Amino acid sequence: MPLIQIHDLTRRYVMGTETVHALRGVTLTIERGEYIAIMGPSGSGKSTLMNLLGCLDSPTSGYYELNGVNVAHMDDNDLAEVRNREIGFVFQSFNLLPRSDSLHNVELPLIYAGIPSAERREQAVRALTNVGLGERMHHRPNELSGGQRQRVAVARALVNDPSIVLADEPTGNLDSRTGEEILGLFEALSRKGNTIIVVTHEEDVAQHARRIIRIRDGLIAADEVNPNPRAAMKFAAGGTSMVAA
Amino acid sequence: MTLFSEAKESAFIAWTALRANKLRAGLTTLGIVIGIVSVTLMGTAITGLNDAFRKSVGNIGADTLYIQRFSWMTSETDWRLSRNRKELTLQNVRDLDRLVTLCSAVSVDSGGNGTVSFGRRQARGVYVAGNDENSLTVRGLSLSQGRWLTAGDVQSGRPVCVLGSYLADRFFPGREAVGGKVKLNDMRLEVVGVLDKQGSAFGNDLDNQIVIPITRFSQDFSRWPDLTITAKVRDLSQVDDAREELRGIMRKLRRVPPDMQDDFAINSQEAIVAFFNAVGGTIAAVGLFISGLSLFVGGIGIMNIMFVSVAERTKEIGIRKAIGAKRRTILVQFLVEAATITLGAGILGILVAWPLTLVVDKFLAASMPWWLVAVALLVSVLTGVVSGFLPAWRAARMDPVDALRAD
Ligand SMILES: Nc1ncnc2c1ncn2[C@@H]1O[C@H](COP(=O)(O)OP(=O)(O)OP(=O)(O)O)[C@@H](O)[C@H]1O
């Protein structure tokens, strides 16, 4: 059974008299353990697709099965539970809680999952250590660099052991070197069997993935295997080498 | 488990959010503080008034019935109609005492004001009671020295008296009062007994009184005294039966034709309590309503600030939802935040109101029992929950994608 099965998925936005067709019918199958890049020009519907995949939004029509469950018509609360269990998000602008330290930020999904506090702490510490931030657990986001913040976000995305990691422009706010660091993290995660979907409009970033889906005007324009994915550069001081541990 | 850790998370969020906006939270709190202070003060005044009233009423005794010409609770028109009623007589008292079965004792009471003197010492405005031998029990008094009036004293109108403790202390400090001779206006009286300390009721100082036989009272003190016949009911559960019995006997004694209304009234504590409860209830309702208004205004302030807080933290709400917070979780989060603000305000309000109560207590009976504190805190939490509900609901229903897009 594939991890994700989408059939003829559409999403329309009605704004007054005007209707925007953000997605016009997308059909897609994603297997467990894939590393996928979704590419396309601005306004092509990448984020819309990603919101649907991440159960943040519901489609106007179409079929979406995640992990054997039809989620297309679930209500708000059920979707929240699916997001908590199945999906880890990494956003372009990090989206950490500004007043909480790294540890608390990473613990958050576990709180909503109802994990007892001792266990929660242990898992969060492990997740932070895995992204190389074991020393930064009590720093708040504004006390961290951009790359470090994004690594906290990656730790938060992974702490629940989700089925998919969804990243929307994860390197968009980072310089190329720290961007590479994050991509290195993804690579290591992918090697361990995690399913990763990265939305990007940078060809460089997309080339790291093993499958590239190109979207144009709300439709899939191309869906191809990347014959030789680019390996992320290794940095001595970066977090990449620590991920594999 | 989930609920508990979510509640803890909510408390934590509320705390950090408030800490981040100390001044704003403080200013908003002010409205609630004022509201809680006024509600609490109103509450203390009402309970103080109630306590004072109950203490006074306690002196009357639930088992005592007062037969008088007028009802205590008459309107002005009633009073004009009953003005021409016949006086009660001493003969009525004796007959009642003989005929009644459901009362253990019947006594007579009449009162006025006079000047009592002993040698050069003088006390003006002393309450003068005309009583009989049964009055000691019926009035629920007790003696510290000597004896009460005897049947003989009353029948022959002997010039004897019983002094209240204040008068006894004043005229005979450190000395035996019994046997002493005092003057009431121009009447020379021998002291035969002294009352225990009684305190006061309805503003009358019961220790500043002198008791003389009713016969002497109507001869030399007041020509046509207004008599009150006081009857002590044998069994509290039979107060109503006793009242009916007294009524029947009185009608017969006073020859009231069957088709006429009573030309007397039987008063009791019950009537005062009922009257007080009606009046006091209205005062309390109006007072609490007015002070509740300030709490309401404070609540609006909280609602306003919570709307601001929700709007400011739209992004945070989006993040939390993306990570798996349900509607309920977000709702609880903001309700807890609002309730935390108002609970803090409530505590502050009580801290302000408490010393104020002590000050007020100097002029007016006021007390702040623990249950009032509990109610005030409960009310402040409720205010937070109620006024925080709309903003919290708005937050809970936010669409995660829209919320995440905010900045
Ligand atoms: N909430 C919304 N209301 C109305 N229209 C929307 C909304 N969200 C997206 N759209 C429209 O849907 C289309 C697809 O938007 P989407 O955000 O998916 O593009 P994108 O591929 O992510 O672009 P970018 O690379 O700029 O992020 C756009 O035309 C956009 O204007």
Ligand SMILES: [Mg+2]
């Ligand atoms: Mg986008």
